[in-house]
Amino acid sequence: MAYFMVVLLDDNRFAKIKGTELEEKVQYMFGGELRCLNVEVSEEMKDKILQEFDTARIDSRGAITDVPVAFLRELFNQVAEKKSLGSEVIEAVLAKSSEIKELAAKESEYLPAPEI
Amino acid sequence: MSSLIIERPLPHGGRLVERVVRDKEAAKKMIKGCPTYDIKPTLHYETGVPVRNVYREIMSICYGFFSPVEGSMKQAEVERILKERRLLNEWIFPYPLVFDISKEDYKKLGVGSGDRLVLNLKGKPFAILDIEEVWEIDNPEELAHKTFGTPEDNPEVVRERFNKKHPGWVIYRSLNPIVLAGKYTIINEPKMRPPFDRFWFPPRKCREEFDKRGWRTVINHQTRNVPHVGHEFLMKNAAYTGDVEPCHGILVNAIIGVKRRGDYPDEAIVEGHEAVNLGGYIKPERHLPTICLWDMRYGNPLESLLHGIIRQNMGCTHHMFGRDHAAVGEYYDKWSTQILWTKGIPSFGFPKPPTDVPYGLSIRPQNMREFSYCPTCKEMAYSETCGHKREKLSGSFLRGMVAEGVQPPAIIMRPEVYKAIVKWWKHFNYPFCNEKYVINKEKELEVDLEDL
Numbered sequence: 001m002a003y004f005m006v007v008l009l010d011d012n013r014f015a016k017i018k019g020t021e022l023e024e025k026v027q028y029m030f031g032g033e034l035r036c037l038n039v040e041v042s043e044e045m046k047d048k049i050l051q052e053f054d055t056a057r058i059d060s061r062g063a064i065t066d067v068p069v070a071f072l073r074e075l076f077n078q079v080a081e082k083k084s085l086g087s088e089v090i091e092a093v094l095a096k097s098s099e100i101k102e103l104a105a106k107e108s109e110y111l112p113a114p115e116i
Numbered sequence: 117m118s119s120l121i122i123e124r125p126l127p128h129g130g131r132l133v134e135r136v137v138r139d140k141e142a143a144k145k146m147i148k149g150c151p152t153y154d155i156k157p158t159l160h161y162e163t164g165v166p167v168r169n170v171y172r173e174i175m176s177i178c179y180g181f182f183s184p185v186e187g188s189m190k191q192a193e194v195e196r197i198l199k200e201r202r203l204l205n206e207w208i209f210p211y212p213l214v215f216d217i218s219k220e221d222y223k224k225l226g227v228g229s230g231d232r233l234v235l236n237l238k239g240k241p242f243a244i245l246d247i248e249e250v251w252e253i254d255n256p257e258e259l260a261h262k263t264f265g266t267p268e269d270n271p272e273v274v275r276e277r278f279n280k281k282h283p284g285w286v287i288y289r290s291l292n293p294i295v296l297a298g299k300y301t302i303i304n305e306p307k308m309r310p311p312f313d314r315f316w317f318p319p320r321k322c323r324e325e326f327d328k329r330g331w332r333t334v335i336n337h338q339t340r341n342v343p344h345v346g347h348e349f350l351m352k353n354a355a356y357t358g359d360v361e362p363c364h365g366i367l368v369n370a371i372i373g374v375k376r377r378g379d380y381p382d383e384a385i386v387e388g389h390e391a392v393n394l395g396g397y398i399k400p401e402r403h404l405p406t407i408c409l410w411d412m413r414y415g416n417p418l419e420s421l422l423h424g425i426i427r428q429n430m431g432c433t434h435h436m437f438g439r440d441h442a443a444v445g446e447y448y449d450k451w452s453t454q455i456l457w458t459k460g461i462p463s464f465g466f467p468k469p470p471t472d473v474p475y476g477l478s479i480r481p482q483n484m485r486e487f488s489y490c491p492t493c494k495e496m497a498y499s500e501t502c503g504h505k506r507e508k509l510s511g512s513f514l515r516g517m518v519a520e521g522v523q524p525p526a527i528i529m530r531p532e533v534y535k536a537i538v539k540w541w542k543h544f545n546y547p548f549c550n551e552k553y554v555i556n557k558e559k560e561l562e563v564d565l566e567d568l
Contacts, residue, residue, distance in 0.1 A: 006513060006516070008516075008517060008520060008522055010522065029489075029507050030489050030491075030507060030525050030527050030528055031489070031491060031494060031525075031527055033525035033527055033528075034525060054377075055377055055378040057378075057512050058446075059508075059510035059511070059512040059513055060439065060440070060486070060508060060510055061508045061510055061513070063510065063512070063513055065510065065512030065513055065515065065516050066378045066512050066515055066516065067516075069519050069520060072516065072519075072520060108377075108546075108550045108551065109545075109546070109550065109552065110545050110546060111519065111541075111545070111546055111547060112521075113538055113541040113542045113545070113547070114521050114523065114538060116523070116534070116535065116538055
């Protein structure tokens with residue numbers, strides 16, 4: 001199975017990759033209601049993610065989900081910095097595992113609810 | 117009347133088990149002079165985190181969800197279940213259910229066969245256990261492996277050896293060594309806490325509710341999640357099964373118990389399902405969200421067998437089963453449940469499906485594949501019908517979206533359902549179950565008790 005991680009793009013994030021090669025790789029999902037990028041994840045990296053982050057799961061599409069929000073934010077930062085969706089992006093995120101875990105420890109206590 | 121008409125099935129075992137004493141004076145007499153024991157949660161054998169509370173099993177047994185089981189199982193019964201998935205009275209049943217205590221507590225209690233033990237919950241008398249046998253679990257790890265199967269012994273469906281990452285395996289691995297076996301009776305009926313109270317339909321009440329609503333055929337939807345639109349379409353379309361007309365009702369039965377970190381809180385799950393009918397996506401007259409107390413074992417085909425038993429006892433004629441039913445990780449083949457219900461799994465004691473073996477079930481399985489969004493059809497489409505490339509819906513993907521603060525588009529999650537999530541997010545300051553939620557939940561439980 002091929003594994004991947006989804007990076008959601010709101011307007012703010014989209015602005016940061018606009019005009020780069022990544023713009024062509026943006027996918028529109030659910031009738032154009034959602035914009036996203038898919039980052040590829042190797043078997044080895046998938047195992048590392050599952051080992052490092054115990055909430056992580058693999059869903060029916062082969063997507064790795066349920067990682068801390070801090071992980072997802074760093075994932076976008078690396079995508080935007082490296083202008084890539086390749087395996088080096090995940091490697092760079094995992095290199096910051098300790099930092100992410102520190103942030104995740106705080107976010108496991110509190111996440112601000114949206115006002116709706 | 118057409119000969120094709122399907123009637124509501126009898127409870128599993130032929131009659132509903134109901135072991136609840138409602139006369140307080142009678143209850144007081146029943147417990148006079150008996151030793152008492154405060155029910156304790158089962159703690160993870162390594163981390164000490166609560167992984168199960170036997171009170172939920174006592175509730176589900178005494179209100180008849182698990183009919184014909186009447187109590188904590190004797191050693192011979194557990195051994196038969198592990199070998200053939202049958203009770204000593206022949207009826208099929210998937211899991212050992214035991215009242216386990218530590219050796220220290222056993223010594224302190226000084227009870228034995230023939231004694232009546234009063235079980236306290238939250239400091240109040242709750243139930244009695246009439247002890248018929250005391251036995252010892254020699255090797256909880258072996259019990260855990262035998263409960264779920266191994267790739268060697270159950271090659272048809274078990275793909276990986278179970279380990280401590282599997283929450284159900286951990287429950288059996290964490291059991292205390294001494295088992296007090298015998299029948300339970302609730303002697304002080306607990307009150308369900310809101311919001312669970314309005315979803316509490318034990319089998320007798322549920323069957324009466326079906327009668328009131330004129331539901332002869334009812335299909336069950338198992339859940340441990342807030343519903344996305346894929347679930348909604350699964351329910352709507354599976355309900356077209358029936359006999360000479362579609363099923364009259366859709367019963368949603370949420371399993372309420374110890375949660376995994378990252379799951380939605382139980383409160384959001386039940387109100388999320390309710391939001392589907394309050395929003396009119398499925399008419400309330402046709403849709404009934406309910407609960408059953410049980411600490412999920414995530415046993416995929418075995419769990420589906422328990423689900424079949426629970427929902428037949430509740431009066432359902434049909435039960436929908438999907439991919440990775442009640443599963444976690446990749447321990448089982450993702451279609452194990454459907455294999456069980458269409459062909460059987462001989463190594464688990466089912467040379468034929470559970471509906472085709474003696475002392476089996478009468479509820480009809482409705483094995484479903486998946487609904488996902490088709491950008492060509494511009495609608496939710498069934499995987500076996502639509503010929504286009506579709507976009508799969510996944511609960512985990514949605515959780516990620518919610519966590520990032522992105523409201524899912526209405527095509528994949530109804531805004532009313534999202535509102536239910538946010539309501540409980542504000543209440544708990546967190547959208548999912550975290551350690552604080554799990555610890556508090558196991559302190560507060562889903563019930564309160566009055567003095568007897």
